[in-house]
Amino acid sequence: MKLILATSLLSLLTPVQSLNNGLGLSPQMGWASWNDCASQVTSSRIKNATLALINTGLAAKGYEYVNVDEGWLKGRSSNGDITVIDEKFPEGMKALGDFIHDHGLKYGLYTSRGTVQCSTAQYNATGSQGYEVQDANWLVSQGMDYLKEDSCGGGPNNPTDAFTDYATMRDALNATGRSVFFSLCGWYTWYAPSGDSLGNSWRISGDGTNWGALTQSINANVELGKYARPGAWNDPDLLVGTGIGSNRGEDKCFDGDTEIPQSSDWYMTNDEQSRAQFTMWCIMSSPLIISANLNQVSEYALETWGNEEAIAVNQHFRTYPEGTSVEDEIYQGIRIFGDDMEYDKSTDKGSGVNVWAKPLEEGKWALVFLNNEDEVGDVTCDSECFEQLYDLDAGVKYTVRDLWEHEDEEEELVADEEGKFEYTAEGLARTGGVKMILLTPVD
Ligand code: GLA
Numbered sequence: 001m002k003l004i005l006a007t008s009l010l011s012l013l014t015p016v017q018s019l020n021n022g023l024g025l026s027p028q029m030g031w032a033s034w035n036d037c038a039s040q041v042t043s044s045r046i047k048n049a050t051l052a053l054i055n056t057g058l059a060a061k062g063y064e065y066v067n068v069d070e071g072w073l074k075g076r077s078s079n080g081d082i083t084v085i086d087e088k089f090p091e092g093m094k095a096l097g098d099f100i101h102d103h104g105l106k107y108g109l110y111t112s113r114g115t116v117q118c119s120t121a122q123y124n125a126t127g128s129q130g131y132e133v134q135d136a137n138w139l140v141s142q143g144m145d146y147l148k149e150d151s152c153g154g155g156p157n158n159p160t161d162a163f164t165d166y167a168t169m170r171d172a173l174n175a176t177g178r179s180v181f182f183s184l185c186g187w188y189t190w191y192a193p194s195g196d197s198l199g200n201s202w203r204i205s206g207d208g209t210n211w212g213a214l215t216q217s218i219n220a221n222v223e224l225g226k227y228a229r230p231g232a233w234n235d236p237d238l239l240v241g242t243g244i245g246s247n248r249g250e251d252k253c254f255d256g257d258t259e260i261p262q263s264s265d266w267y268m269t270n271d272e273q274s275r276a277q278f279t280m281w282c283i284m285s286s287p288l289i290i291s292a293n294l295n296q297v298s299e300y301a302l303e304t305w306g307n308e309e310a311i312a313v314n315q316h317f318r319t320y321p322e323g324t325s326v327e328d329e330i331y332q333g334i335r336i337f338g339d340d341m342e343y344d345k346s347t348d349k350g351s352g353v354n355v356w357a358k359p360l361e362e363g364k365w366a367l368v369f370l371n372n373e374d375e376v377g378d379v380t381c382d383s384e385c386f387e388q389l390y391d392l393d394a395g396v397k398y399t400v401r402d403l404w405e406h407e408d409e410e411e412e413l414v415a416d417e418e419g420k421f422e423y424t425a426e427g428l429a430r431t432g433g434v435k436m437i438l439l440t441p442v443d
Contacts, residue, residue, distance in 0.1 A: 030065025114153025
């Protein structure tokens with residue numbers, strides 16, 4: 001009795017240490033407005049995106065969150081409640097949430113942990129600093145299922161300040177009683193070791209607006225795999241499309257079939273890079289949040305994001321026997337060959353090749369081969385590379401399935417007489433050519 005009393009007293013006195021909302025057991029999937037039309041977001045664009053997710057079949061494949069990024073929040077009323085930019089969201093945020101929910105999807109909203117949000121020159125909108133409890137309650141009253149909290153306008157960008165701010169919002173969300181996916185947006189790798197105690201995912205790098213920036217996000221993720229686990233994911237940023245830039249000024253943000261003028265750095269130079277990003281995001285167990293106008297992207301991009309075999313690599317992982325130490329549980333792919341990559345959009349020059357691997361159920365492994373050099377080329381995983389696949393069995397044959405061609409290759413993967421494996425992905429396109437294979441042990 002005494003012990004029970006002591007325990008419950010302790011739980012009253014101890015602050016909540018984690019989000020503990022049961023969400024994000026696999027990386028989150030959905031759509032976000034930022035790379036579509038940046039701060040020009042409107043409720044009609046969000047509704048169109050909701051319908052497009054459904055009409056393209058992407059919603060049925062797991063893309064469930066519809067996230068309104070910056071550009072909806074105006075300021076505060078005299079009682080401190082959030083106010084909305086009426087001209088862009090005339091029916092209010094609750095009605096928009098109802099629309100999304102009525103279509104079977106989930107509703108994401110955005111704020112910042114600072115005193116102002118990021119595109120302040122345009123909107124001068126307030127952040128949540130000092131208003132966390134009030135904002136969490138208000139946002140939940142609008143039907144929010146997902147909160148992205150940015151870092152603009154905050155105090156110094158150091159772990160002490162940032163973690164205090166994020167913990168305040170985490171506790172405010174917990175206190176609402178609604179399970180809200182909490183997405184931290186802080187741009188640094190130092191979030192990763194503490195990420196799981198603060199939110200469901202945390203940004204690890206700056207804005208990934210084009211393949212150059214995204215190669216940096218991939219490089220940054222190499223060392224962070226050990227921090228990813230169900231409920232807690234490294235976030236190398238949104239999925240970027242081709243041809244649909246956006247941004248920074250009304251004249252650059254179009255509806256309909258108009259040809260889209262590009263901002264200088266806000267898009268992929270070709271469809272292959274968009275596919276390379278998606279393939280890497282799948283093997284890295286990264287959030288799959290599409291950020292482009294789905295009514296305007298190419299068929300190729302829709303095919304890319306809709307590849308269910310690739311999505312399965314992202315959403316699934318090995319189950320580990322009870323008692324396995326946390327360090328031995330791998331939920332995010334690891335780089336098993338290659339060095340950091342670079343890409344300069346202005347010269348269209350790239351460098352680096354990578355091979356990544358992710359353990360899946362039943363002894364399966366997914367592998368990604370990425371050529372980021374300037375020439376078409378082969379990428380090989382040699383025996384040293386394969387040795388990192390800790391339970392590959394030299395006595396077993398593996399079928400090799402090409403997850404973009406959707407077919408099994410004729411030759412199985414078999415160890416040589418010394419028990420060593422090797423595999424070459426041939427003829428990969430330059431600066432972002434990928435191949436993804438699934439190895440399945442044959443009984
Ligand atoms: C930051 C974030 C982006 C986006 C913008 C909004 O740059 O990293 O993802 O939310 O702010 O202004």
